[in-house]
Amino acid sequence: MPYVPPTHRVERSVRATTGARVVAGIDEVGRGAWAGPVTVCAAVTGLRRPPEGLTDSKLLTPLRRTALADVLIGWVTSHALGHASAQEIDTLGMTAALRLAAVRALDGLPERPDAVILDGKHDYLGEPWQVRTVIKGDQSCVAVAAASVIAKVRRDAMLAELALEHPEYGFENNAGYPSPVHKAALEELGPTPHHRRSWAFLDALPRWRHLKLPSHREVLAAESPEDAGQLGMF
DSSP: OOOOOOBSHHHHHHHHHHOOSSEEEEEEEOTTOSBSOEEEEEEEOTTSOOOTTOOOGGGSOHHHHHHHHHHHHHHSSEEEEEEEOHHHHHHHOHHHHHHHHHHHHHHTSSSOOSEEEEESSOOSSOTTSOEEEETTHHHHBHHHHHHHHHHHHHHHHHHHHHHHHOGGGOHHHHTTSOOHHHHHHHHHHOOOTTBOTTSGGGGGOTTTGGGOOOOHHHHHHHHOHHHHHTOTTO
């Protein structure tokens, strides 16, 4: 597919319909990983022309992504990152952990945004934030694309640092996601403190299954079956 650069169309619409002056784009990385935090970046870009080649971080090579992130950090009006740890994901569930990381990112900005453009179709942020969700916003919206690249590069660097502590798992290459090296290390060595121990991958590891924690949904079901049945988003 030919490259289609992101635009400020959504941001202009948000500004026009809500009167927002400061609009932040938000994207996350690490949602599907087995280890490491979920990371959210909030980026404010204004309406300036973006750097050449900006798009969803997943569509960029690692070298191009890293180089672009260096440019973006100097180009954006402001940005901040928020993280929710593996332990917080186990305790809260992914939806609440995403919100926690997003709020931490937004609170880290020098000026509170009047509105937020959130990648995807689900608003995991909610009130009191004024949110516009955009499917594939990391490809179509400048601020969200910038957040996507910065979040991916920063989280990859964090996992590369964890690889120094736990070299057997290949975190420097797989960023905590499933891979043959990662799976083999889990079978041999079990989970590290950075693994999400409520996740189903431990069910496939007989030697380490006793370390599995109940998921947030299971905890809620045990405490209040009626409430748990209403929480399909977790």
